[in-house]
Amino acid sequence: MLKSTLIKAAQAAGNLIQERINGKFTIEFKDGPNNLVTEVDKASEALIMDIIRKEFPDHFILSEEIGEIKMDSAYKWIIDPIDGTINFANGIPLCCVSIGIEKNEEMIMGAVYNPMMNEFFIAEKGQGAFLNDRRLEVSKQHKVKHACLVTGFPYTYLDVPNGPLEVFSRLIREGIPVRRLGSAAIDLCWVAAGRFDGFYEHKLMAWDSAAGFLMVEEAGGKVTDFKGHQYSPYQPHIVATNGKIHDELLKWISNTHN
Numbered sequence: 001m002l003k004s005t006l007i008k009a010a011q012a013a014g015n016l017i018q019e020r021i022n023g024k025f026t027i028e029f030k031d032g033p034n035n036l037v038t039e040v041d042k043a044s045e046a047l048i049m050d051i052i053r054k055e056f057p058d059h060f061i062l063s064e065e066i067g068e069i070k071m072d073s074a075y076k077w078i079i080d081p082i083d084g085t086i087n088f089a090n091g092i093p094l095c096c097v098s099i100g101i102e103k104n105e106e107m108i109m110g111a112v113y114n115p116m117m118n119e120f121f122i123a124e125k126g127q128g129a130f131l132n133d134r135r136l137e138v139s140k141q142h143k144v145k146h147a148c149l150v151t152g153f154p155y156t157y158l159d160v161p162n163g164p165l166e167v168f169s170r171l172i173r174e175g176i177p178v179r180r181l182g183s184a185a186i187d188l189c190w191v192a193a194g195r196f197d198g199f200y201e202h203k204l205m206a207w208d209s210a211a212g213f214l215m216v217e218e219a220g221g222k223v224t225d226f227k228g229h230q231y232s233p234y235q236p237h238i239v240a241t242n243g244k245i246h247d248e249l250l251k252w253i254s255n256t257h258n
Contacts, residue, residue, distance in 0.1 A: 001055060002075075003124065006099060006111050009051040013044040013097040014115035017082060021116065022091050035155050036085050041065055044081035044097065052077055064207045076102040078210035078233070083112075084183030093117060098185035100210025100233075107233075110211025112185045121189040121215055129192050129218035136219040138242035139194040144171075144249050144257075147197035150179045150187045154203035164202045167253050184238075188212025191240050192219035198241035198249050200226075206233040216240045226253055 020040045027038050045065050052059065056077075061069040063079035077099060082088050084095030093116030100110040112121040121136075123129035129136040141147050149171065153164050171178050179196070181187055185208060187199045192215040210233045213223045222243040223231040228250055231238060241249055251257035 002101065003109060003122075005052060005055045006101060006109055007120075007122065009048045010097050010099055010111040010113040010120070012051060013048050013081060014113040014120075016040065016044055016047060017088065017095065017097065018115035021088055021093065021095075027089055034086065036089055037065060038082070038085060038089055040088070041082045041085055045079065048079055048081060048097070048099065062206060064205070074104050076105075078102065078207050080185060080207035080210075083185040083208060084181075087182045092182070094181050094183055094186060096183055096185050098207065098211045100207075100214065102210075107210060107214045110214045112189050112211050112215065114186060119189075121192070121211075123192075123211070123215045123218040125214065125218070127218070129215045131189075131193055136192045136215070137194060138192060138216070138219050138221040139197045140244065141197040141242060142244045144198075144245050144252055145174060145176060147245055147249075148177050148179070148195075149249075150181060150190065150196045150199045152180060152182070152184055152187065152201045152204075154201075156203075162253075162255060166255075167200070167202075170255065171252060184208040185212045188240055189215050191221060191242070192216045194219075194242070198239070198245055200239045200249065200253055201237070203236045204233070204238055205236075209233045209238055213238065213240060222246045224250070226250065 025039045060071045060076040080098040083098045088095040096114040098112045108125040223240040226237040
């Protein structure tokens with residue numbers, strides 16, 4: 001029932017996003033000129049929550065737009081109704097629904113759905129990660145200098161010491177390709193799929209990474225914070241790789257690679 005509800009919620013919200021991506025909708029601004037929320041984000045969130053609460057009315061919910069609905073439950077649903085809202089608002093088809101499920105503070109299941117590309121990613125703890133029923137496996141690249149990486153930039157705090165711009169500059173000055181798609185959930189799923197060798201970002205929220213980091217781990221990859229410690233979606237830093245370049249990429253990020 002848990003898995004079927006997860007799939008149902010992600011598919012329903014994804015279908016809504018696909019229907020609305022090139023239509024007209026209202027846009028509001030949160031904390032900053034480019035931190036957007038659209039009426040479709042809110043409609044997607046309401047749709048997901050309605051499906052979950054019909055089946056599991058006593059489960060804890062954490063969602064990007066409404067925040068927490070606290071319940072005394074071992075289960076927590078972590079929802080990003082549209083990851084990549086700026087892409088969505090501009091008709092760029094790199095955006096998705098992301099839903100993770102925790103049990104007793106451990107991520108046990110996640111789904112990420114980009115309906116515009118017909119890509120439905122799902123992972124279950126100990127059972128692997130899949131894209132449209134095809135089992136995923138991370139890449140085999142062993143060196144950062146030959147890797148294809150992906151990152152994102154926060155709306156604030158770009159100029160802190162060893163921050164996003166410094167790390168990005170360090171990598172691209174060595175000719176290392178670093179892409180920027182605008183959706184952390186898709187970034188993580190594409191690491192899981194072997195399209196990227198690694199992903200790093202300085203400032204994510206739990207709903208950005210909850211489903212995606214499980215996808216990487218279940219595809220055979222590794223996910224930590226910037227210090228190499230066990231990853232938690234409740235802290236901001238993330239490094240997710242195929243595992244083979246992980247320690248080296250941590251050194252590039254901390255500027256200790258020489």
